[in-house]
Every structure is written in C-alpha cells, then in structure tokens.
Amino acid sequence: MTISFDKAFGIHQHALMARSERAELLAGNLANADTPGYKAKDMDFQAALSQAQSNQSFSLNRTNTRHFAVELTPPGTVQYRVPTQPDTGDGNTVDVQAERTSYMENALQYQASLEFLNSKISGLLKAIKGDSM
Numbered sequence: 210m211t212i213s214f215d216k217a218f219g220i221h222q223h224a225l226m227a228r229s230e231r232a233e234l235l236a237g238n239l240a241n242a243d244t245p246g247y248k249a250k251d252m253d254f255q256a257a258l259s260q261a262q263s264n265q266s267f268s269l270n271r272t273n274t275r276h277f278a279v280e281l282t283p284p285g286t287v288q289y290r291v292p293t294q295p296d297t298g299d300g301n302t303v304d305v306q307a308e309r310t311s312y313m314e315n316a317l318q319y320q321a322s323l324e325f326l327n328s329k330i331s332g333l334l335k336a337i338k339g340d341s342m
Contacts, residue, residue, distance in 0.1 A: 218326060218329055219325075219329070220258070221322045221323075221325045221326045221329070222326065223258055224258060224318075224322040225319065225322050225323065225326070227252075227254060227257040227258045228254075228315055228318055228319040228322060229319070230252065230257060230286075231251070231252050231254060231257070231315050232312065232315055232316065232319065234250050234251060234252055234287065235251070235308055235311055235312040235315060236312065237250070238250060238251075238290075238303050238308045239303070239305065239308050239309065239312065241301075241303060242301070242303045242305050242308070243301070244301060245299040245300060245301060246299065246300040246301065247300075247301050247302070247303060248289045248290075248300075248301075248302050249289065249290040249292070249302045249303045249304070249308065250287055250288065250289055250290060251287075251288060251289075251290045251311070252286050252287050252288065253286055253288060256286045257286045260286060289302075290302065292304070293307060
C-alpha cells in the first residue's frame with residue numbers, strides 16, 4: 210500500500226511554499242523602504258496557493274548550455290501594493306509599519322502550517338511503527 214503525500218499532508222505543504230515566497234517579497238519591501246522609486250510588492254496568496262497545488266511552472270527552454278536557467282513567476286501572483294500613505298516625494302510606496310505587520314502575520318501563518326505538517330508526519334510515523342499512543 211502506497212502513501213500519497215498530497216493526500217496525507219493536504220494543503221499545508223503547498224501553503225508553506227507560498228508563505229515562503231510571500232516572506233521573501235515582504236522582506237524585500239522592508240529592505241527597500243528607503244530606496245527612492247521602489248514600489249512595494251505583495252502576492253495574491255490564493256493564486257500562489259493554487260499555482261503551487263497544480264505544480265505549474267513557467268520556465269524558458271535552454272537551447273545552449275551557456276544560457277541561464279530562468280524560472281518565471283506565474284502571472285497574477287506578484288502584484289504592486291496599493292499605497293496607504295501619501296507620497297513623500299521620492300516615489301517609494303513602502304509603509305514600514307504595514308510591511309512589518311504583514312511580515313509577522315505571514316510568519317505566524319507559516320508557523321501554523323509547519324505545526325500542522327509536523328503533527329501529520331508524527332501521526333504517519335506512529336502508524337508506520339505501530340505505536341498505540
């Protein structure tokens with residue numbers, strides 16, 4: 210009898226990947242808070258999760274070994290954030306407080322998915338070993 214990891218782990222393995230990508234975007238926003246002209250980015254989490262579940266990838270074919278391997282972000286997942294504060298004159302749309310809040314919220318949701326996966330793995334190990342507890 211085989212174990213299907215997609216069925217065993219559910220959506221949480223895909224949520225971890227999407228949350229990780231979102232953390233990178235939010236960290237980039239925070240790192241560029243003082244960069245003139247930088248536009249804050251965020252992702253449509255539902256679109257990213259759907260893309261991760263369907264295992265769609267967008268990449269370019271390499272016709273020569275000296276070409277770069279390029280992986281493209283699926284359309285519609287990464288978007289520019291709508292500014293919530295007035296323009297300060299430098300064109301930067303990063304609101305540091307909002308970015309920190311979003312980053313911490315995303316980190317908590319990442320941790321929750323990780324805990325769900327840990328409990329699923331623990332349950333599978335108990336079933337494999339035959340533990341009664």
